[in-house]
Amino acid sequence: MRLKCIVIDDEPLALQLIRNYVSKFPALELVKTFEDAISGGEYLAKHDIDLLFVDVNMPDITGVDLVRSLEKKPIIIFTTAYKNYAFESYELQALDYLLKPIDLKRFSAAVEKAVDYYKYKNLPDEPREDESIYVYSEYRMIKILLKDIEYIESMADYIIIHLAGSDKPVMSLMTLKKVLEKLPKEKFIRVHRSFIVSVNKIRSLHNRKIRLETIELPIGDAYNDVVNQYLKSS
Structure with missing residues (x-):
């Protein structure tokens, strides 16, 4: 099982960093990267993606507005340079958000959570050692x-x-x-x-x-x- 993912970030260095991080995880398949939200949104409207890494603050439209506009939402992980996370994203129930500069250990934890959540959502009949639910708390999905x-x-x-x-x-x-x-x-x-x-x-x-x-x-x-x-x- 591999999660198809795309990255949207208007900062080339941040985009390259996430691209490098994604390459370290066999559970992830990087399909595309975009430096603007509009192009990324157009791609998402036509293709099924499992996981989206998206910057919150971009010059054309924000990552929050982009995700809100999607009819079919993949698993969302926001990236941001700001500690004060936008409250509007609460309604979008993002799985996690990563504070820039993104640490590999923190990125790894988010990926592990994404894989676990994907199994939870898409393989409900598969036997699991621990029964659990996910709820949205403190701007991220929490496994309980x-x-x-x-x-x-x-x-x-x-x-x-x-x-x-x-x-x-x-x-x-x-x-x-x-x-x-x-x-x-x-x-x-x-x-x-x-x-x-x-x-x-x-x-x-x-x-x-x-x-x-x-x-x-x-x-x-x-x-x-x-x-x-x-x-x-x-």
Whole structure:
């Protein structure tokens, strides 16, 4: 398996650097490079590409606007010379972004993530050692192992994924309903309008409360019968 990729960057040195980096990874096949977004966009409109490295700031149109205009979006990795990453790119759910000057080690990590994400999206029936989901957080796609999830909490327009053994939860712009669609029904259950819990992390059920490994959560009125029936049958 090789990911077909193209690079779009108006800086010749940056373009050459990424070209050299790509050549070091057998999992990548560099198809084309472009020094302007318009030519790159025209190519993308006519060809199927798996992975796109694209500069954020270009003189004709920005990388963000280019990606937004694409009907069929490949996996996106933005490159930028600016630490303040454009918020508008959030909606595009780029897999990652690389800060210039790009370090080979950091580039390698992004490529590894791209290959893993490609398998996740395109080979769903292939047996995997670790079941996982991807969510968009902090301007990049984050891989989360299902076995690490203790519970998921809703907060306004966001979800907060609480991980066992970690004091740093993952926040993502998503609804509980949407994330529940990504999760296997036999392993996760919604117990409240604000909470989804991992069945494997349930320790006890008492007085309309469900005890997990680190916290006790309420069971909503609308979910009480469903929770009890689910746990009895599992």
